[in-house]
Amino acid sequence: MHIGEFTTTEYIKHIVNEANSTNPDLIVLTGDIISVPISSIQKELDILKTLKAKNGVYAVIGNRDLCCNEESSFMLAMNNINIKTLNNEIDSINHESYSFDLIGVNDSKHIDLQSLYEKSTNSSILLAHQPKSVSIIDTLTNTKIMLCGHTHGGQILPFGEIMLKRQKQPYLSGLHKYKNSDIYVNSGAGHTIIPWRFLTKGEITNLVINNRVRNSSQLKTI
Numbered sequence: 001m002h003i004g005e006f007t008t009t010e011y012i013k014h015i016v017n018e019a020n021s022t023n024p025d026l027i028v029l030t031g032d033i034i035s036v037p038i039s040s041i042q043k044e045l046d047i048l049k050t051l052k053a054k055n056g057v058y059a060v061i062g063n064r065d066l067c068c069n070e071e072s073s074f075m076l077a078m079n080n081i082n083i084k085t086l087n088n089e090i091d092s093i094n095h096e097s098y099s100f101d102l103i104g105v106n107d108s109k110h111i112d113l114q115s116l117y118e119k120s121t122n123s124s125i126l127l128a129h130q131p132k133s134v135s136i137i138d139t140l141t142n143t144k145i146m147l148c149g150h151t152h153g154g155q156i157l158p159f160g161e162i163m164l165k166r167q168k169q170p171y172l173s174g175l176h177k178y179k180n181s182d183i184y185v186n187s188g189a190g191h192t193i194i195p196w197r198f199l200t201k202g203e204i205t206n207l208v209i210n211n212r213v214r215n216s217s218q219l220k221t222i
Contacts, residue, residue, distance in 0.1 A: 151164055153203070
């Protein structure tokens with residue numbers, strides 16, 4: 001969302017309303033949530049607090065989240081609005097009809113992934129900010145789906161695509177396969193650097209997953 005970077009309170013309300021309207025089991029934010037000092041966006045954070053999902057709202061840390069704030073300050077701000085940041089951590093999601101591990105990795109400092117692997121015994125969904133973190137799946141082999149962002153779908157094509165290739169991002173947007181896992185790259189709901197897109201759209205992704213952690217996705221673009 002890059003809150004504070006071209007976003008308005010009305011736009012944040014729109015994003016929250018669209019997400020809540022799907023009556024989701026789970027909401028995940030794959031980084032780059034905040035792009036300015038936390039002290040300057042309390043109204044926006046209060047709106048974000050109204051995100052609702054049956055099994056909770058989770059986040060991972062993106063590179064822009066730390067551009068103006070300390071990691072501890074970001075995590076505290078998320079905690080204060082009932083969003084749990086998975087910072088190289090695992091949380092188990094248990095429901096009467098499904099169970100899986102939700103794993104979130106830090107964008108800039110991955111811990112010993114072997115220790116996460118040993119703690120995760122269920123099929124898992126991996127949250128990572130950047131698509132190039134896909135290689136983590138080589139260690140976290142229980143991963144069935146990886147959800148990520150960062151790319152903005154290129155935002156300004158073809159220039160954004162060229163830049164992302166230089167960053168060695170393997171995927172730009174949408175659904176992909178990596179070995180036995182599905183990878184979904186969300187194009188993001190906000191903007192960075194400039195307040196518009198060309199040949200891409202802002203996106204909220206509504207993923208429908210069956211009990212084998214497999215299925216197609218339905219998209220809402222904004």
